[in-house]
Amino acid sequence: MKKKIILFVLLLSGLQINAQAKVLKSVNEAGDVATFELDCTVKFQTLAKGLRYNITRHEFKGPEMKNSYRLLLVMDGFYSKTLNKEMTISAVLSDGTVIEARKIIEDDGFFDGACTLKIKDPKALLEANIDKVIVHADKEVVYTLSEQNKAIFKKNLNNIIIAK
Template sequence: MKKVIAMFVFLMIGLQVHAQARVLKEVNEAGDVATFELDCTVKFQTLAKGLRYNITRHEFKGPEMKNSYRLLLVMDGFYSKTLNDSMTISAVLSDGNIIEARKIIEDDGFFDGACTLKIKDPKALLAANIVKVIVHADKDVVYTLSEQNKAIFKKNLNAILTAK
């Protein structure tokens, strides 16, 4: 019985460890920009069913330049034919704030399923939860996040914020 419990505990710890992605660091040849991003070489992290993500931080040297943070959203199998030449993707936060981006529709009239949201205040995003992501197209598509995915997202965002 003790062996079964011990195996179960190690399995749960293993799942927790593998849930959070590693942070990759890259410095350009001039040495003035460092890039920190989640390791998506094997797979992207999941935000909701059908919605994957990556977080990137560009760190610039010098007092006049600020770090920039981006959240790449990839919608699995999401292709929408719209009449407009652009569409809006919104991340709704638990504190009521909304992070939005406009995506230009390809020349053939289709959205390719990827969008990058600029994160202006990553610490505020860390304090709040993303409740849902809405793709405003010919019809609104809503992705609702589970509590587990919210927790993993926060761990990944914190890892990007604190990476050196």
């Protein structure tokens, strides 16, 4: 019985480590732009093995200004020598939608492993799952997401959307 309790406590603590992040809020000096982002001061959230992320929302004052959402992807240890001067990073959603960004390669010819994707419709991203992230370079690198990471991503995205 004691072994089962210890195992249960360890399982719960493991889930807490991978749980959703807090949302940090900051406002610029003029007070017209608020920024909401995941707390990555300790560590980035994990999307897949070797792929971490942060979500940021910029909220602009005024009726004509819309919120902008960005998904920062960081690939651990990804320093690919590429043949061209740019590469494409794609997030493939379960409904077939592809969110894409082009990254200009640094002067030394290496990709540093970080890329920002613009999220045009965050509510649609809540409805669909990101199934995989593909880095198109000299070879394609595919990151496949687990169900647990998809659920945590959705919670984090929702927290960014509703943050005040």
